[in-house]
Amino acid sequence: MPETAAELRARFRTGVSEPTSGLAPGFRQANLLVVPADWAYDVLLFIHRNPEACPVLDVTDTGSRHTPLAEGADLRTDLPRYRVWRDGRLVDEPTDVADVWREDSVSFLTGCSFTFDSALTQAGLPWRYPGRNVAMYKTNRDARPAGRMHGPLVVSMRPVPAELVGTAGRITALMPASHGAPVQIGSPRALGIRDLARPDFGDPAEAEPGDVPVFWACGVTLQAALVATRPPFAITHAPGHMFLTDVREPNVTVPG
Amino acid sequence: MPETAAELRARFRTGVSEPTSGLAPGFRQANLLVVPADWAYDVLLFIHRNPEACPVLDVTDTGSRHTPLAEGADLRTDLPRYRVWRDGRLVDEPTDVADVWREDSVSFLTGCSFTFDSALTQAGLPWRYPGRNVAMYKTNRDARPAGRMHGPLVVSMRPVPAELVGTAGRITALMPASHGAPVQIGSPRALGIRDLARPDFGDPAEAEPGDVPVFWACGVTLQAALVATRPPFAITHAPGHMFLTDVREPNVTVPG
Numbered sequence: 001m002p003e004t005a006a007e008l009r010a011r012f013r014t015g016v017s018e019p020t021s022g023l024a025p026g027f028r029q030a031n032l033l034v035v036p037a038d039w040a041y042d043v044l045l046f047i048h049r050n051p052e053a054c055p056v057l058d059v060t061d062t063g064s065r066h067t068p069l070a071e072g073a074d075l076r077t078d079l080p081r082y083r084v085w086r087d088g089r090l091v092d093e094p095t096d097v098a099d100v101w102r103e104d105s106v107s108f109l110t111g112c113s114f115t116f117d118s119a120l121t122q123a124g125l126p127w128r129y130p131g132r133n134v135a136m137y138k139t140n141r142d143a144r145p146a147g148r149m150h151g152p153l154v155v156s157m158r159p160v161p162a163e164l165v166g167t168a169g170r171i172t173a174l175m176p177a178s179h180g181a182p183v184q185i186g187s188p189r190a191l192g193i194r195d196l197a198r199p200d201f202g203d204p205a206e207a208e209p210g211d212v213p214v215f216w217a218c219g220v221t222l223q224a225a226l227v228a229t230r231p232p233f234a235i236t237h238a239p240g241h242m243f244l245t246d247v248r249e250p251n252v253t254v255p256g
Numbered sequence: 257m258p259e260t261a262a263e264l265r266a267r268f269r270t271g272v273s274e275p276t277s278g279l280a281p282g283f284r285q286a287n288l289l290v291v292p293a294d295w296a297y298d299v300l301l302f303i304h305r306n307p308e309a310c311p312v313l314d315v316t317d318t319g320s321r322h323t324p325l326a327e328g329a330d331l332r333t334d335l336p337r338y339r340v341w342r343d344g345r346l347v348d349e350p351t352d353v354a355d356v357w358r359e360d361s362v363s364f365l366t367g368c369s370f371t372f373d374s375a376l377t378q379a380g381l382p383w384r385y386p387g388r389n390v391a392m393y394k395t396n397r398d399a400r401p402a403g404r405m406h407g408p409l410v411v412s413m414r415p416v417p418a419e420l421v422g423t424a425g426r427i428t429a430l431m432p433a434s435h436g437a438p439v440q441i442g443s444p445r446a447l448g449i450r451d452l453a454r455p456d457f458g459d460p461a462e463a464e465p466g467d468v469p470v471f472w473a474c475g476v477t478l479q480a481a482l483v484a485t486r487p488p489f490a491i492t493h494a495p496g497h498m499f500l501t502d503v504r505e506p507n508v509t510v511p512g
Contacts, residue, residue: 041297045315048300059301061403147317 005244009070009078015095017080019133019240025118028177028249029242030057030069030109031219032079033226034097034235037062040106042147046225047110049144053153053221055111055177057245062106069109069245076101081238083223088230097235105235110219112242113156115178115249119171120158128159128211133202133240136220140192143221151225154200155183155191156218159211168214175249184215191215201239261500265326265334271351273336275389275496281374284433284505285498286313286325286365287475288335289482290353290491293318296362298403302481303366305400309409309477311367311433313501318362325365325501332357337494339479344486353491361491366475368498369412371434371505375427376414384415384467389458389496392474396448399477407481410456411439411447412474415467424470431505440471447471457495 003011005027008020020029031054035043040062047054058067065075077096084092084100092100113134121127129135134156141153160168165185173181184191196213197204201220207213226234237243259267261283264276276285287310291299296318303310314323321331333352340348340356348356369390377383385391390412397409416424421441429437440447452469453460457476463469482490493499 041300044297044300044304048304048312048315056304059304 005070005246008244009073012080012095013074013077017095017241020080020242020244021114021117021129021134021240022127024244026248028057028069028245028247029112029114030245031112031222032075032235032237032243033108033110033222034075034105035231036102036233037104037106039148039231042149043108045146046143046149047108047222049146050221052179052183052217053143054219055179056108057111057177058109060107063103065101065107067107067109069247070243071246075107075243079237079241079243081241083236083238085226085234085236087232088227093238100235102233109243109245110222111177111179112219113179113216114242116172116175119175119249119251120168123164123167123171125160125164125168128205128207129203134158135196135199135203135205136201136218136239137191137193138200138224143225148229149225151221151228154218154220154224155215157196157199157205157213157215159205159207160214161208162210162212165212165214172216178249179216179218182214183217186212188213261326261502264500265329268336268351269330269333273351273497276336276498276500277370277373277385277390277496278383280500282504284313284325284501284503285368285370286501287368287478288331288491288493288499289364289366289478290331290361291487292358292489293360293362295404295487298405299364301402302399302405303364303478305402306477308435308439308473309399310475311435312364313367313433313503314365316363319359321357321363323363323365325503326499327502331363331499335493335497335499337497339492339494341482341490341492343488344483349494356491358489365499365501366478367434368475369435369472370498372428372431375431375505375507376424379423379427381416381420381424384461384463385459390414391452391455391459391461392457392476392495393447393449394456394480399481404485405481407477407484410474410476410480411471413452413455413461413469413471415461415463416470417464418466418468421468421470428472434505435472435474438470439473442468444469
């Protein structure tokens, strides 16, 4: 019996930490970005202008650590692992951030491709990264800038058997809150990715002969923008260690 | 031969003014809201939290009067009619706003139901407001508030022959950038609307026997929020007098 999102959040609150891919199937998973209120407009405009990479699920009121996406959750403690950033540099990867949380914080929760993994599995796609983190790459495409925020588009990659690429595209196109349809199919080079074996974030996937690399826009685009634009302070989830919401993703099925 | 959006904008620039329903079929139409930069975050968060009423098409950089949605357009002159607001009160309805435009302005362009009228007409729905403005009503539902912004949900209403209500719902559900599926079908009372013959904005529609009133979320929700929250200065389109973009709405067809 898989655990619910609420049960897993309660475990993460005690300091347990693991990547969330494959956990709580059917529940929406979310990227977290926390910035001081002074940066909130630039971030909100940036995610508006990059809806594939950053489909917005919720933006908290200033100072709040709660979200209607998960009753009783505390954004400072309920993710399995965080990253703390100062001036665009990663300074810590703790399992809670209660001690560094600022009262003028605004939190952004955006959709994650882990949400569609269970739909893909149900449609017969093999899972090429069991027990590991998905492979993520910076691309040669710029995200659309907004105010002080700019940076490269980051993508996640899943190897998909050639005969199932169409199915994967059709299913994910129906899930725009989880990045939607692929941004590229089959050509890492078209995205400026030289070596699939060396992802910029996460772990390399285990492709089988006949697999095609399929790329989806990724919420880590926001973390790449932090590095590029250096706000004085920020908190994010650690890549692959997402916030599990109580929102159930509707079942998506497509013909053959 | 219908005029293009660009041709119509050029005409409006000379001072010509008329409601835009039925004009430039196939081109996306947009609501306009312009506020001082100091209010931009609250507005952006409000439209985020109310995506049915305010599906975002573009947010300009501060001070810009241009948008990638319409090359060469000037947001100060290219709408057929504007409204100018001070402290939440309507003070003028000019055909251009170049003289009152502020350098710290941020402009929000959000989707409009006029965009789907041509798709509905193609699907065989009769048009119950030829040459007039669509009927719009304040409802008893609150929009989700954000910062200083709050107010009632506003809806537009089209009378639809009973046998075509399903078709109208299925078509518009596929057009989320133009408000998406209806928010209510058949019961004005459920929205707190007492008298369909007396809309709060626009003109009453001409229903035929057997028609069902169908309600969609409406971008005028933003204007109702201006009245409720009284920013010191704002500019909007006049209801029904939309900004015509160069973006073509994809053709949407659904089974019978």
